[in-house]
Structures are given as C-alpha cells and as structure tokens.
Amino acid sequence: MQRLAIFDLDNTLVDRQGPLTDWVSEFSSQYALNDLDRADLLQLVHARVYPSAFEAIRAQYGLAPSAEALWRDYCVYMARSVTCPADVLEGLSTLRRTGWKVAIATNGTTEIQTAKVAMSGIVAHVDAVCASEAAGVRKPEVAMFEKAAATCGADIALGGWMIGDGVDTDIRGGRAAGLRTIWISGSRTWPGGEVAPDHVAPDVRQAIDLLLSTVS
Ligand SMILES: [Mg+2]
Structure with missing residues (x-):
C-alpha cells in the first residue's frame, strides 16, 4: 500500500x-x-x-x-x-519525512478553508489541500477522495488512509473510496452500522502515531 x-x-x-x-x-x-x-x-x-x-x-x-x-x-x-497544536504539525512533518504523501480533504468554501490552513501553519506541513468548492465535489463522494489523492501525486487505487471526525463524510466516504480509516472520536462512541473505522483515536496526534506505528 x-x-x-x-x-x-x-x-x-x-x-x-x-x-x-x-x-x-x-x-x-x-x-x-x-x-x-x-x-x-x-x-x-x-x-x-x-x-x-x-x-x-x-x-x-x-x-x-x-x-x-x-x-x-x-x-x-x-x-x-483556528490553531493547530504544535505536536500535530510535528506529526504531519514526521509523516512526510518518512515517505508519506499528506493531503487535506475538506468540505467548505475555498476562501475560508485555504485561509485557515495558511493561518494555522498547516500549509507548510502538507502536500496538498483539496477544498470541496474548488474541487466541484464534496465528501462523502468518492470523487472528492480521488481528487485529494491526485493533488498530491498519489493514485487512490493503490490505497491509503482517511483520518477524520465525520462519521459519514470521512469514515463511510473514505471506506467507499477504498481507503482504510481512522475515526477521530473525541469523547464519542462509534454509532454503529455496517461500516466501521479500522481504528478509533481520541485525537489526531494519536491517529498520526497509529499511522507511524501501523505502517512501517
Ligand atoms: Mg470535520
């Protein structure tokens, strides 16, 4: 993968x-x-x-x-x-340093999502940012995940991971696109249903640690 x-x-x-x-x-x-x-x-x-x-x-x-x-x-x-914790920025950098392609797939207008990614400092730590307005599609549509992968030079057919807090948009959508998934739960429990995430992490830093330790 x-x-x-x-x-x-x-x-x-x-x-x-x-x-x-x-x-x-x-x-x-x-x-x-x-x-x-x-x-x-x-x-x-x-x-x-x-x-x-x-x-x-x-x-x-x-x-x-x-x-x-x-x-x-x-x-x-x-x-x-909006801010992104320093240990999360560091985690994104570690992923890229160890050979990962890192993209953002976000539903929303290009103007505000791009501004948030820039002001929080995230832009320097990812390969691509895909906002639904510019993409012309939105999560959970499979095409949105395909575009996010393509914008960082990856082929979604070769697999990958989707990490997010959205049950339908991120996890069910990511799975439909053939990706493995980590659900950011906060303090919630998974609502159930036919599709379940591969992993559950309380926050994104722990999700990054999972990626770093699971995929060597
Ligand atoms: Mg979200």
Missing part, C-alpha cells in the same frame, strides 16, 4: 467548535442579539457556513452591513482564531 494519508480539516486538524462558539458570542454582542437569537445563530452555523447564510442572518436580525461584509468579517475571524 502506498503511504497516503488524507486528513479532514475542521475538528480534526483544527478545532472549529471553540472559535465558532467565540465568534457567535462576539457577533451576538456586536449586534445586540438576545439569548434566543444567539442560540439560533449557533445552530445555523454549527455544521457549515457559506456566504449565502449571511443573507439569511442579515435578514433575520435586521442587520445593516451587507451579507458580503458579514461573510468577510466571519472569514477573517475564523482564520485568525
């Missing part, structure tokens, strides 16, 4: 949840939203945010700035706020 590791970005290599909750707090106080609105907003941006979501947010709360301006502020805030 070729040494190919494809990583998810949000809540795998970087913590999205913390910065997102902070952004909702700051946005809510800036625009004087009440507690109920604040809870609604968190729900709205929880999974994924696209520029169009700010049209809805602007209309719902009667905000003066344009949706475009609100989106831009959101991108700047999130890109500035």
Whole structure:
C-alpha cells in the first residue's frame, strides 16, 4: 500500500467548535442579539457556513452591513482564531519525512478553508489541500477522495488512509473510496452500522502515531 494519508480539516486538524462558539458570542454582542437569537445563530452555523447564510442572518436580525461584509468579517475571524497544536504539525512533518504523501480533504468554501490552513501553519506541513468548492465535489463522494489523492501525486487505487471526525463524510466516504480509516472520536462512541473505522483515536496526534506505528 502506498503511504497516503488524507486528513479532514475542521475538528480534526483544527478545532472549529471553540472559535465558532467565540465568534457567535462576539457577533451576538456586536449586534445586540438576545439569548434566543444567539442560540439560533449557533445552530445555523454549527455544521457549515457559506456566504449565502449571511443573507439569511442579515435578514433575520435586521442587520445593516451587507451579507458580503458579514461573510468577510466571519472569514477573517475564523482564520485568525483556528490553531493547530504544535505536536500535530510535528506529526504531519514526521509523516512526510518518512515517505508519506499528506493531503487535506475538506468540505467548505475555498476562501475560508485555504485561509485557515495558511493561518494555522498547516500549509507548510502538507502536500496538498483539496477544498470541496474548488474541487466541484464534496465528501462523502468518492470523487472528492480521488481528487485529494491526485493533488498530491498519489493514485487512490493503490490505497491509503482517511483520518477524520465525520462519521459519514470521512469514515463511510473514505471506506467507499477504498481507503482504510481512522475515526477521530473525541469523547464519542462509534454509532454503529455496517461500516466501521479500522481504528478509533481520541485525537489526531494519536491517529498520526497509529499511522507511524501501523505502517512501517
Ligand atoms: Mg470535520
């Protein structure tokens, strides 16, 4: 099997949840939203945010700035706020040093995902970044994993690993693409079903250690 590791970005290599909750707090106080609105907003941006979501947010709360301006502020805030732990960056470097091709496959707009990868320093430690908007496909579509592999010069037909926190997007999708998988569980238990991950790791650093020790 070729040494190919494809990583998810949000809540795998970087913590999205913390910065997102902070952004909702700051946005809510800036625009004087009440507690109920604040809870609604968190729900709205929880999974994924696209520029169009700010049209809805602007209309719902009667905000003066344009949706475009609100989106831009959101991108700047999130890109500035996400961080990748030093031991994870080091792990990515160790993988590459030991012959692994390392790619990121992430669902989201190219603008914000690219900014997060750059600002967190991850960009210097991976071979390729594949964002769904630019790719024209998204996880769990098999084509997304094929593109991520191809962008770092690997052939998905020769196998590899998908590492991520998403049950459907990363693990079931990765398996459908013929990859072995490591599920980043946090404190969750695997929900079951026909497909199970090859390994479960509480965080991505431990997943990297698994790759380094499992595939020699
Ligand atoms: Mg994720």
